[in-house]
Amino acid sequence: MKTTYQLLIALAMVASMVGCTKYEKDFNLDELSAKQDRLNTQILQRLADAPNGWVIYVPNPDTAVLSATPIILRFDTASRTYTSKSPFPVSNAGTPTLFDVSSATGAPLLSFASGSVFSGWNESGGISDFFFKVLNVGQDTIDIQPYRKGQTYQSEGGIPMKMIRLKAPITWFDNPFNLRSLLLSGASPFQKSSINVLQLTYQNGSAPSALSMAFFAMGPDDLAFLNAYVPFNRDMKMYPAAVAVNGDPDYFSLYHLGNNSFFSHVDNGFSPGWLFIDLPRAIIKKLKTDHLIVRAVSNDRAKVTVFAVDKNGNEVITGLLEARP
DSSP states (O other): OHHHHHHHHHHHHHHHHHHHHHHHHHTOHHHHHHHHHHHHHHHHHHHHSOTTOEEEEEEOSSTTOOOEEEEEEEEETTTTEEEEEOSSGGGGSOOOEEEEEEOTTSSOEEEEOTTSHHHHHHHHTSSSOSEEEEEEEOSSEEEEEESSOSSTTSOSOOOOEEEEEOSSOOOTTTSOOOHHHHHHSTTSHHHHOSEEEEEEEETTSOOOEEEEEEEEEOOHHHHHHHHHHOHHHHTTOOEEEEEEETTOTTSEEEEEEOSSEEEOOOOTTSSOHIIIIIHHHHHHHHHTOSEEEEEEEOTTSOEEEEEEEOTTSOEEEEEEEEEEO
16 A cells, blocks of 8 residues: 555656646747747738738628728838828828737737727727737738727727728729818708708618708817717827708707718717717618718719728719709
8 A cells, every 4th residue: 555655656746847848848938939020020921911901891890880980991011010000180280100010919919009090989888999910821812900999998808800902992082072061051952951861771581771961060068078089080180070960950960971871879978968979870771871971073063972882892882862842
């Protein structure tokens, strides 16, 4: 019995020593660091190798929304800066913004600096983080995922999305329209008309939708408040207006104007709820999109053709906003 007992102790000691040796071999920190550096270099090389840039089609967290919001990126990996174009005016300012690729979390992490379109959209609640885990690097695509889901106590990992290498330039945001003047100035057909109809067609076979919209300019005090405190206006530089839907001027929603886009945006951080939450959500549900990109404005400024794309860049919504006599 004594011999057996001593033998078991000896075997346990040998197993412990083997286990320690294996642990040190599997987790060689120098090898791990070198591998991370190689991955980061590969990502930077791929980002730089895109003469026409990259595009991310950011899906809406609401799965009933058919559209995704495009953000076009061009990276200067030598200076670790990038420029962007998107429906948001902050994205088109032309001033390069910082980015970085690191391995602080163990996996490659693509990080965009504060003050960017990503940090502003994160503050507005439209995207759950402005740090992205790099999941896979291909020849023409890079799979990324927001590091956080957006809530403090939620598990890590937002909605996965793709960065797509552009084979030809996207020019949707190159020629801005003066949408503020188009919809809100006293001389505008959309102010003179009592009926402004938005008609949308869906490529997935959904029934067409129509909405009567009357546009109103905000007063100076309301403008000052929204531009100072509401992230979608303050950080994204979207111009706030009001829209009455289906002929009810006493029950209106916030509606946001960019250079090339219209947005309905739900903001849970402000009241009254019907203005910031309920009616914007109802418009999004009705239209199956939170935004529309302007394709063209007619010469008489009474017709605006619009569209929206999905997470693959395919047009899923087309339509016309028309000021009718």
